[in-house]
Amino acid sequence: MTELVKTLCMLDGVSGFEDRVRDFIREQAEPFADSVREDAMGSLIVFKRGARRTGDRLLLAAHMDEVGLIVTEVTDEGYLRFRFVGGVDRRVAIGKPVLVGPEHIPGVIGMKAVHLVKAAERSSVPRVDELYIDIGAPSGEAARARVPLGSYAVFSGGCVEFGSGLLKAKALDDRIGCAVLLTLLKEPLPLDCTFAFTVQEEVGTRGAFGAAFSVTPQVALVLEGTTAADCATVPAHKRVCAPGKGPVIPFMDGGTVYDRGLYETLTGLCRTHGIPWQTKEYVSGGTDARTIQRTKAGVRAAGISAAVRYLHSPSSVADVGDLEPMLRLTRLFLNAMAGELEEDGYGAV
């Protein structure tokens, strides 16, 4: 699964521009799926029959989009002004290489030279409008010819395995979730499953709304990447979670109080089957669960996340050793749901 995660992370998928991720997933999923559709927002909704005919009752979700940049203005000198798409800490963006648009025009996020920085400015972080993307264009005209306004840019840089089983890449949030779902999709399933690969999660769980509304499941499991702050300077109660300690099963985050019964099911499965697990020991962030849970008359929602350091940065870091337990736990969850959910659901076939 590590290779699949790497492949997925290398694809462009800034919120609203998920095409390449969607195309890849569709191609991978189609041979194994009973139906595949793309909704108006761009989410990919894949249905696959399982041993028990539970129809639409179970939804598995992961988001395809990643944080990135969008070009808002081309200056007369040929620099690209931009805004971030999704929550990017601008401190980690300054000086980083990016790739602009589907043509992957190389650029770097620049700002004024150090000798021009006033003493007072040194203690603060430059605003986004003080930054720009430099694509080396000789003039505004030349830049405009290559980069239309509204072009996206992704962080560039490859995937690197380092240390004891760590993986550095962009977009680990949430290509890990996508990889887990894609892997499951290729296996025989214990019950009917709808897989939603959602769009625009990073800008406010927007894609999940239409996906969940059209499927209307009874139970939803959201596979995610979540922020880990297990760094030297951070006290234990603010670390949230840590790579290498197993899947993160949240009881609550900034957007959702997860279904108590499903939380207990997941943590119980870990205990029974000897799967390492952790919970989110700091209430922050949010996932597609917040929108899926409040769909129509309500959906029981659970989450399994991979702990990811430096989330939403060009170099997010996960532990490869967490992937297999995440997949195993998801499989066990499907088995549990196969025993719980009723049959005779109408599938999306």
Add this chain to the structure above:
Amino acid sequence: MELFETLKLLTEAHGVSGREAGVRAVLLERVRGLCDEHTVDVMGDLICHRKGPGPRVMLSAPMDTAGVVISHIQPDGYLRFAAVGGLAARQLAGRTVRLANGMTGLIAVTPDKAGEDFTVSNLYLDVGAGGRGEAEHLVALGDTAAFHVPAEERWGRVLASGLSSRAPCAALLTAMEELSDSPNDLYFVFTAQSRTGLRGVKTAAYAVDPDYAVVVDATAADDVPEADHRGSCVLGAGAAVKVMDGAVICHPRAIALLDGLAARRGIPAQREVYKAGRSDAGAVYTTRVGVLTGGVSVPVRHLNNPAELVQLSDLRACADLIKAFAESELENV
């Protein structure tokens, strides 16, 4: 039951947003026999249906209170937590809170931050545990705790913790108990997770699909020293007919209906124009193709403080007005 007795019962029950089982059980006990059927939905809302031939009317009140949720247990037995429902660090520091299991603890500020600006991360809960083992015996991550000041009545006013949701619940419950014949198809809903962003009522309103809705909630009484005048209501002036709050501008017909009923039945009423605060009405109004939504609010002093204060005559007026609405002949919409 006397209004004060109802308040006492409800304010004694635990029910921080997302963990409303305690207060829901108390309400369930009381609503049994007052409705034809009741369900608890995925979010934890208690939905009680009293069947009738007329338009579908949903009357709701939030049952959850703000509080804290335990997020980390230290090796030395201290508990770390997050605030739920909008409590600020300064409102929590130095206070005692009670967990669902009845255990009380003190929230303290780490000494390095005392006297400075501090955040919830600088606070810890001391329940007297000598180590992680002792703490884990009685507390699990995800458990919640809330302020607990027992209800006291004096001069017709009541001081207690959690009144900003439990007083609306008491008004709704009382209306339900005193209701005579109604031509309407009535749903009484006690909502969950209101204080974390109007979450519970969203799914309840979708399921009920009402023609009319009246949301019962609290509004900040503006009659305290140096009041900021963000609200229009005062204690003792009766039921507050909601015009707007931070989440809703009520339907003019709902406002007119409630105003008219109060005038005809001689129920003391005032108007609520509240520039802060968000009530469930905001989420109900935008359900499906839109719901004709109004609100009746209980003026509450000291919102979100360890103890809050209401006047029983206001609560009585709220119960009477909700009852009047439930019993009224409504046009089909």
